Amino acid sequence: MFDVKDSDFFDVEEEDFDTILASDIKFRGTIKFKKPFMIRGTVIGSIEATSDLVVDTDAEVTAMISAQRVLVRGKVDGNINAKDVVFVTASGSVNGDIISKEVVLEPGSHFSGKCTMTGK
Template sequence: MFGKKKNPGTPLVLSQEKFDTLIGRHAEFEGNLRLNESIRIDGRVLGHVQCAGEQPVSVVIGPSGEVVGDVVAQRVIVAGKVSGNIHAQDRVELHAGCFVQGDLKYVSIAVEHGARVQGLLLQVDAGDALVRNEQDAQDAIRRAQTLGSGPA
């Protein structure tokens, strides 16, 4: 009666998703990961993490996890550290205490107080999210810089 009420609509509640692939907190992987299923990273990955095709793949980087490379997936949840760009075809979630050094491209985003980002946040339409071309991101950056440098 007087306990905390659970709000199922809270955006940053870790899901009960099943992970067939787990990189443990004492593991270090060097190379690119191409995924067909969701993954949880609690260790260190030196390389890109990318879903194969348009698979509904989630990449979760736990509080002790670190990725040095780009992350491309339908859903990306960061509680640890990413040094690279994130391209989410659907949603990015940034938890308190996380640190992302790179640009984020997403359809929707949820950010907890205390999350840190050094990079650009680029929101795209759901239809455009399927296009993960780096040139598109660079074009968006140039457009933003051009708009920002206009007369005051």
């Protein structure tokens, strides 16, 4: 249908992550990480990363997010600043501003905010 650079990022599985915040965990505060991170639970606060972030299908994140690449399958309330790409799948929802080189919104996804694409 369409081609996205680094499409391997969008085919991620649980085994690809060193750290996963499980679906039964509710975290409040600041999360900082350097290796790929997956959220399946609830996060309220801020996320600062030099790596990739996946907000999985049933995850709920209320945070300001800064990361290399961000894949949203769940719900994000807050601004996302990604160095390379923000990809919101059909099951994903973002309520907040997005700043990134590349932004992909799959048909069926929800986005409410301002989008700024920084270019190549």
